[in-house]
Amino acid sequence: DAKTTQPTSMDCAEGRAANLPCNHSTISGNEYVYWYRQIHSQGPQYIIHGLKNNETNEMASLIITEDRKSSTLILPHATLRDTAVYYCIVRVPSGTYKYIFGTGTRLKVLA
Amino acid sequence: ETGVTQTPRHLVMGMTNKKSLKCEQHLGHNAMYWYKQSAKKPLELMFVYNFKEQTENNSVPSRFSPECPNSSHLFLHLHTLQPEDSALYLCASSHLGTGGGEQFFGPGTRLTVL
Numbered sequence: 001d002a003k004t005t006q007p008t009s010m011d012c013a014e015g016r017a018a019n020l021p022c023n024h025s026t027i028s029g030n031e032y033v034y035w036y037r038q039i040h041s042q043g044p045q046y047i048i049h050g051l052k053n054n055e056t057n058e059m060a061s062l063i064i065t066e067d068r069k070s071s072t073l074i075l076p077h078a079t080l081r082d083t084a085v086y087y088c089i090v091r092v093p094s095g096t097y098k099y100i101f102g103t104g105t106r107l108k109v110l111a
Numbered sequence: 112e113t114g115v116t117q118t119p120r121h122l123v124m125g126m127t128n129k130k131s132l133k134c135e136q137h138l139g140h141n142a143m144y145w146y147k148q149s150a151k152k153p154l155e156l157m158f159v160y161n162f163k164e165q166t167e168n169n170s171v172p173s174r175f176s177p178e179c180p181n182s183s184h185l186f187l188h189l190h191t192l193q194p195e196d197s198a199l200y201l202c203a204s205s206h207l208g209t210g211g212g213e214q215f216f217g218p219g220t221r222l223t224v225l
Contacts, residue, residue, distance in 0.1 A: 046215065
């Protein structure tokens with residue numbers, strides 16, 4: 001699986017958009033980008049995933065660059081409850097669906 | 112119960128004890144996973160079960176013994192653990208085949224080994 005690079009931490013004002021970047025410069029053509037988050041000491045929560053088109057769901061939007069070497073997770077109106085560690089993972093959607101988690105980005109939403 | 116449940120939520124055990132962690136998924140998935148998360152470290156995949164068959168063992172010491180009697184239940188049997196095994200143990204499930212294959216995690220068991 002491709003390696004991902006994320007900033008260690010970020011702050012965001014409540015109500016503003018939180019933009020979390022992820023670099024995955026060695027991604028292969030059939031590898032998807034997945035985003036999860038982990039609120040303190042809970043199990044990770046699936047947010048969104050995509051291959052090459054931008055994706056949006058009720059939680060967030062995922063913007064993937066045309067060359068697919070990086071992506072950005074957007075939380076459009078961050079709330080205090082969005083404070084968490086956000087993980088960007090790339091993997092092939094076949095086989096045992098093995099994820100390799102990095103250290104993620106610790107997002108702190110400020111009141 | 113919905114989603115992925117884990118019991119117990121907290122466990123304290125001595126190094127000579129034997130205990131088991133239980134995971135149950137109510138999502139109709141066919142793959143289940145055990146992860147370990149030590150303090151200040153990323154999640155580490157331990158075991159993967161695909162249709163009850165173990166397909167991955169990530170060099171986990173034999174003092175951890177998984178069991179998957181059916182596609183809804185997963186156990187992690189623990190014996191003669193070490194203090195460094197203290198961690199959050201997370202179970203997850205997913206559907207293999209068509210679709211995104213996203214994993215759904217349980218709340219975890221916080222294990223302390225004395």
